[in-house]
Amino acid sequence: MSERKRRAGAGAAAAAxxxxxxxxxxxxxxxxxxxxxxxxxxxxxxxxxxLASAASKxxxxxxxxxxASKALAEDEPAANNYIVVADQDSASVTSRINRLxxxxxxxxxxxxxxxxxVPSRAASNQVYLPDLxxxxxxxxxxxxxxxxxxxxxxxxxxxRVLSLVHAVLRRGIHVTKRDLFYTDVKLFGDQAxxxxxxxxVSCMLGCTRSSLHVVASEKGVVVGRLTFxxxxxxIDCTRMGVGGKAIPPNIxxxxxxxxxxxxxxxxxxDAAFMRLAEDRFYNRFPCIILTAKGQPxxxxxxxxxxxxxxxxxxxxxxxxxxxxGLKILSVYMCxxxxxxxxxxxxxxxxxxxxxxxxxxxxxxxxxxxxRLPMTDHDIKVGKELLEEDFVKQNEGWVKELETMLRTRQxxxxxxxxxxxxxxxxxxxxxxxxxxxxWI
Amino acid sequence: MSERKRRAGAGAAAAAxxxxxxxxxxxxxxxxxxxxxxxxxxxxxxxxxxLASAASKxxxxxxxxxxASKALAEDEPAANNYIVVADQDSASVTSRINRLxxxxxxxxxxxxxxxxxVPSRAASNQVYLPDLxxxxxxxxxxxxxxxxxxxxxxxxxxxRVLSLVHAVLRRGIHVTKRDLFYTDVKLFGDQAxxxxxxxxVSCMLGCTRSSLHVVASEKGVVVGRLTFxxxxxxIDCTRMGVGGKAIPPNIxxxxxxxxxxxxxxxxxxDAAFMRLAEDRFYNRFPCIILTAKGQPxxxxxxxxxxxxxxxxxxxxxxxxxxxxGLKILSVYMCxxxxxxxxxxxxxxxxxxxxxxxxxxxxxxxxxxxxRLPMTDHDIKVGKELLEEDFVKQNEGWVKELETMLRTRQxxxxxxxxxxxxxxxxxxxxxxxxxxxxWI
Numbered sequence: 001m002s003e004r005k006r007r008a009g010a011g012a013a014a015a016a017x018x019x020x021x022x023x024x025x026x027x028x029x030x031x032x033x034x035x036x037x038x039x040x041x042x043x044x045x046x047x048x049x050x051l052a053s054a055a056s057k058x059x060x061x062x063x064x065x066x067x068a069s070k071a072l073a074e075d076e077p078a079a080n081n082y083i084v085v086a087d088q089d090s091a092s093v094t095s096r097i098n099r100l101x102x103x104x105x106x107x108x109x110x111x112x113x114x115x116x117x118v119p120s121r122a123a124s125n126q127v128y129l130p131d132l133x134x135x136x137x138x139x140x141x142x143x144x145x146x147x148x149x150x151x152x153x154x155x156x157x158x159x160r161v162l163s164l165v166h167a168v169l170r171r172g173i174h175v176t177k178r179d180l181f182y183t184d185v186k187l188f189g190d191q192a193x194x195x196x197x198x199x200x201v202s203c204m205l206g207c208t209r210s211s212l213h214v215v216a217s218e219k220g221v222v223v224g225r226l227t228f229x230x231x232x233x234x235i236d237c238t239r240m241g242v243g244g245k246a247i248p249p250n251i252x253x254x255x256x257x258x259x260x261x262x263x264x265x266x267x268x269x270d271a272a273f274m275r276l277a278e279d280r281f282y283n284r285f286p287c288i289i290l291t292a293k294g295q296p297x298x299x300x301x302x303x304x305x306x307x308x309x310x311x312x313x314x315x316x317x318x319x320x321x322x323x324x325g326l327k328i329l330s331v332y333m334c335x336x337x338x339x340x341x342x343x344x345x346x347x348x349x350x351x352x353x354x355x356x357x358x359x360x361x362x363x364x365x366x367x368x369x370x371r372l373p374m375t376d377h378d379i380k381v382g383k384e385l386l387e388e389d390f391v392k393q394n395e396g397w398v399k400e401l402e403t404m405l406r407t408r409q410x411x412x413x414x415x416x417x418x419x420x421x422x423x424x425x426x427x428x429x430x431x432x433x434x435x436x437x438w439i
Numbered sequence: 440m441s442e443r444k445r446r447a448g449a450g451a452a453a454a455a456x457x458x459x460x461x462x463x464x465x466x467x468x469x470x471x472x473x474x475x476x477x478x479x480x481x482x483x484x485x486x487x488x489x490l491a492s493a494a495s496k497x498x499x500x501x502x503x504x505x506x507a508s509k510a511l512a513e514d515e516p517a518a519n520n521y522i523v524v525a526d527q528d529s530a531s532v533t534s535r536i537n538r539l540x541x542x543x544x545x546x547x548x549x550x551x552x553x554x555x556x557v558p559s560r561a562a563s564n565q566v567y568l569p570d571l572x573x574x575x576x577x578x579x580x581x582x583x584x585x586x587x588x589x590x591x592x593x594x595x596x597x598x599r600v601l602s603l604v605h606a607v608l609r610r611g612i613h614v615t616k617r618d619l620f621y622t623d624v625k626l627f628g629d630q631a632x633x634x635x636x637x638x639x640v641s642c643m644l645g646c647t648r649s650s651l652h653v654v655a656s657e658k659g660v661v662v663g664r665l666t667f668x669x670x671x672x673x674i675d676c677t678r679m680g681v682g683g684k685a686i687p688p689n690i691x692x693x694x695x696x697x698x699x700x701x702x703x704x705x706x707x708x709d710a711a712f713m714r715l716a717e718d719r720f721y722n723r724f725p726c727i728i729l730t731a732k733g734q735p736x737x738x739x740x741x742x743x744x745x746x747x748x749x750x751x752x753x754x755x756x757x758x759x760x761x762x763x764g765l766k767i768l769s770v771y772m773c774x775x776x777x778x779x780x781x782x783x784x785x786x787x788x789x790x791x792x793x794x795x796x797x798x799x800x801x802x803x804x805x806x807x808x809x810r811l812p813m814t815d816h817d818i819k820v821g822k823e824l825l826e827e828d829f830v831k832q833n834e835g836w837v838k839e840l841e842t843m844l845r846t847r848q849x850x851x852x853x854x855x856x857x858x859x860x861x862x863x864x865x866x867x868x869x870x871x872x873x874x875x876x877w878i
Contacts (some may be wrong), residue, residue: 036501158784168860176710182856185808219658221685230680233716240611241669243687246660248680249713266564269655271615274688278613278670293658298474357629369624417621421607421614 024266027365031419034364035427037434041284043090044263044434048285051436052262073168082129082136083119083341088207089170096205097166104159114425115145116158119203119341121196126340128389133349134334137341155198158188165201174213174250203341210251210302210345220247220300222290223272224282226307237288242277246288246292251302257310260286264307266351267291268319268328272413272424279425283432288313296331298346299341304332304346316354316438318429321361322374322410323381326391326401329353334390342386352438355428356413358404363403364428366371374408396439447696466804472868476873480723483873484701487724490875491701494752518819521568522558523600526691527646529608536605543598554584556596558642558780561637565779567828572788573773576642576780593636597643600636603672604651608798613689614653620636641649649690649741649784659686659739660712661729664700665746667693672766681716686729690741696749700756703746705790706730707758707767711863718864724872727752735770736804737778740785743771747787754862755793755877757868760800761813761849762820765830765840768792773829791877792836794867795852797843803867811852813847835878 027236038044088096104114120140128135146155164183168175177198181191188194193332202209221244226237231253235245248254265287267273273291276282282289289306292300306316317332319325333351335343363372374382382405404410416424432438477483491724527535543553559579567574585594603622607614616637620630620878627633641648648654660683665676670692674684687693706712715721721728727746729737747754756771758764770792800810810870813821821844830836843849855863871877 055873148511171861173858173860174713176713176853176855178710178851179714179860182809182851182853183860185806185857215713218682230682232680233680235678235680239672239674240684241672241674241687242689242692243657243669243685246682246685248682249715250681253681271617274613274615275618278689313512367624370621412617412621414617414621416612417618419623421612421618421622422610424671 004120012250028419029134029366030365031423031427036430038427038430039434041430044430045285049434051254052313055314069129071174082138083203083206084136084344085202085206085208085342086211087345088205088211090172090211090213093211094166094207096207097162100162100204100400113145113147114155115147116142116155116198116204117141118144118158120200121203121341123324123337126337128334129394130389131388133342133393134343135337136343141145154197157187157193158200161186161194161197161201165214170214174253177214177216180214198381199339199341205241207346208342209298213252214248215249215300216254217251218247219294219297220290220292220297220303221245221270221275222247222274222303223277224265224288224290225286226259226288227258228258229256238282244273244277247299247303249299251299251306254303254306258305259288259307259313261288261311261313263287264304264311264313264315265289265354266315266317266332267413268303268317268325269413272318275422275424281425281429285430294328296328301332301346301348305345308348315348315351317351318354318413319356320410320412321404322358322360323378323401323404323414325356325360326353326385326397327381330385330388330390354417354432355399355439356411357439358400358407358409361411362408364416366411367418368416370418371409371411374404374410378410379405379408394439400439460642466806467858469804470564470866473870474552477866477869478873480869482725483869485873488873491752494753508828509682513757521577521644522645523575523667524641524647524781526579526784527644527650529611529650529652531645532646532650533605533608535646536601538857539601539643552584552586553594554582554586555643556580557583557597557639558640560625560642564774565776567773569832571782571829572829572832573782573786574776574779575782579689585669596632596636597639598624599623600633600640605652607652613654613692616653616655619653638778638780647781647784648737651687652691654688655737657688657738658736659688659729659731659732659742660684660709661686661727661742662712662716663704663727663729664725665696665698665841668695669693675828677721681713682715683712686742687739688738689773690738690745691743693745696745698727698728698746698750698752700750700752701790702726703750703752703754704728704793705743705754705756705771707756708732708852711757714861714863718861720864720868726867733767740771740787744784744787754787754790756790757793757852758795759849759851760795760797760843761851762817762824762840762843764795765792765824766820766834769827769829771822784841792839793871793877796878797839797846797848800846800848800850803855805850805854806857809857810848810850813843813849817849818844818847833878839878 006045034063067171080413086424107114118141119137120142121137125138125140126135127138144151144158145154146152164180177195178191180195180198198209198214202212223237223240223244228235230248237245267289268291270291270293273289276289290300317329329351335347339346382401385391391401417429546553556578558576559581560576564577564579565574566577583590583594583597585591603619616634617630619637620627620633637653644657660682662676662679667674676684686822706728707730709730709732712728715728729739729743756768758763760766768790771787774786780784821840824830825840830840855867
């Protein structure tokens with residue numbers, strides 16, 4: 001019964017579209033005609049297999065994108081002028097904290113008081129490096145002495161956060177930023193202050209925030225050809241029904257990642273995710289499907305990166321055809337300014353823009369009434385993106401963005417539903433894969 | 440290794456609190472002294488077992504709450520003056536649609552045109568019934584004839600939605616409201632219109648929206664002593680790591696619910712959920728832990744109700760001590776006005792308010808700096824709640840709410856972190872369970 005359902009995705013492709021319009025419009029009949037262009041799945045799979053094997057050899061995969069040549073952070077030369085934090089185990093973070101505190105104690109005993117050397121995280125210090133294709137934090141430190149009216153409070157907060165992180169690590173647990181704040185509301189005043197110092201502490205210790213065992217809340221879900229252990233529990237993501245597996249907030253408890261997928265499909269929204277999960281798309285085209293349900297959260301970004309680094313699979317993105325779709329891609333690929341010090345661990349290079357692209361709207365004849373006019377704000381954001389280095393680097397992206405701004409039209413992934421609810425999984429995506437239509 | 444971690448929750452209780460304050464304040468030392476009041480787990484478990492067995496015999500469980508006497512909808516007498524929709528299988532919904540359409544065709548052929556009889560969902564028609572302790576939709580229909588300028592458009596939309604639902608059911612798939620809207624943007628105009636007619640169609644067919652296979656997006660997660668099948672995949676919620684299992688958007692694909700839990704712990708926020716999941720609280724006190732991460736979504740409400748109906752377990756709620764915590768409880772228990780026609784399936788009666796209650800702030804000596812002053816808006820919402828029938832019914836709740844409004848203080852669940860990150864799981868909750876301290 002369940003097995004039957006699993007095969008239904010492929011079988012149903014041949015069946016007549018149940019959501020055909022009463023009167024077949026020319027756009028709908030054209031859309032339906034694309035179905036006949038589909039080659040047998042075996043042929044598409046052969047293409048995907050060679051693509052995946054190329055990607056695992058770290059050769060530039062897919063089309064001529066220049067970004068294909070950028071390396072994963074683990075291959076990067078040692079950074080000199082910018083900060084690179086790394087995942088560290090608890091013992092190592094604990095001993096770094098001990099060293100800091102011992103140094104402070106020595107300094108106090110010798111009558112010099114104490115001071116922390118804190119990397120500056122000012123906006124001017126957060127820059128995009130084209131070579132790395134991500135935002136990094138430049139190496140520049142400032143002193144935070146206790147014996148100074150201007151910094152006494154911040155030095156105290158820093159010491160307190162160091163002690164709290166030490167306690168969390170010793171217990172072997174994970175806490176949220178909110179938990180941390182509530183342990184000493186009087187000192188921290190408001191959460192923005194403990195959050196900021198937490199980022200300072202990450203930089204000072206040279207480790208990721210996950211290594212401090214302070215996590216953000218998770219929103220992401222994953223299904224597909226992936227098994228991994230979440231805190232020791234073996235998870236088979238082909239057996240997670242339609243709801244999927246919630247992506248764990250603490251990436252350091254994820255281990256034993258295994259997969260026979262040929263690519264990773266990164267989806268902007270949960271509606272498209274649900275369609276793909278219910279149709280068990282990953283059984284027709286072996287893949288791992290994940291979404292952060294909108295703006296990517298830290299847990300999902302870490303998880304995607306881990307998958308990419310360990311499995312070396314191509315990552316294809318399915319986002320809305322609007323400036324925010326592209327902006328979301330940029331966060332996955334280049335990071336956000338706020339977390340620039342950790343961009344090496346949070347970013348996934350070389351994500352391909354599969355769709356829905358501005359050129360797809362005409363190519364797939366998405367009906368006029370399913371397109372939306374761009375607002376003034378949309379246009380402003382689009383124009384700003386055109387100036388961003390990560391867009392400029394990719395000629396194809398520039399062209400698509402120019403098309404969007406010229407036509408002043410945007411569309412959601414759901415707009416494809418106008419050709420039938422399963423058009424996305426039965427025609428659009430298979431055809432995209434067959435034609436290797438990503439940039 | 441993993442087994443060791445599972446037992447860690449109980450073991451760590453004996454260990455010294457790692458997040459003890461440098462200088463032990465009196466509140467902290469009092470809080471720590473509560474730990475000594477804890478009886479052995481076996482004794483607490485015995486209490487919980489007798490409680491669970493009482494609940495499964497549908498006797499009023501726990502304290503003297505009058506709401507304990509209210510029955511689950513399945514035991515309700517047939518409704519006469521209000522609408523009760525029910526879960527229906529696809530064949531039954533399809534045949535109801537067929538009957539409606541055949542009737543319309545007959546009417547057209549006999550020269551009378553066609554018209555739908557649509558239940559009125561006006562606000563004046565949505566009332567709270569104290570006997571049922573939930574909001575219901577009164578039975579009052581209005582005609583929606585096609586041959587009338589005022590209703591022609593809505594009649595067309597209704598026919599279109601009926602045909603789309605029919606198509607979805609025939610394919611055996613599920614779609615989102617957004618998908619539905621995009622199949623005919625020109626006709627629907629905006630999504631609010633297709634959404635509204637979808638609710639009309641639910642009422643007309645007398646079936647839940649889930650039966651129409653049109654689902655909302657899910658945000659809920661669950662862990663603990665529960666196994667169920669999600670679309671045929673067997674899910675063991677004790678093996679879902681810290682991330683938990685995402686609650687499926689389509690409740691009709693959930694089956695085979697089994698559990699050895701003694702109660703269901705409903706949690707408002709994901710930070711507390713994470714703490715409970717990581718500490719494997721459910722292994723110390725067998726329970727099912729779920730959260731909708733804030734405002735309850737339809738999928739989580741349906742899921743909770745299914746658990747309650749099938750497992751007949753007491754439901755204990757852990758929410759913030761503020762008017763919104765109570766408001767969230769009210770949505771789980773009594774439903775929202777918008778979905779009043781489906782309140783029988785969406786609401787879970789007899790949820791006990793475990794904490795964090797206004798009286799807990801003093802009882803557990805939550806430090807002043809971890810409490811927040813209520814804003815004018817908070818106070819307004821609190822006063823409105825005092826007028827709500829579902830609050831008035833429960834004397835204990837009225838008292839708590841009055842305490843909140845008198846002290847003008849609120850606090851989050853996280854405020855308990857001021858006594859140590861694991862105070863929630865090691866002292867507060869076990870003590871609450873031991874003392875059966877819920878209302």
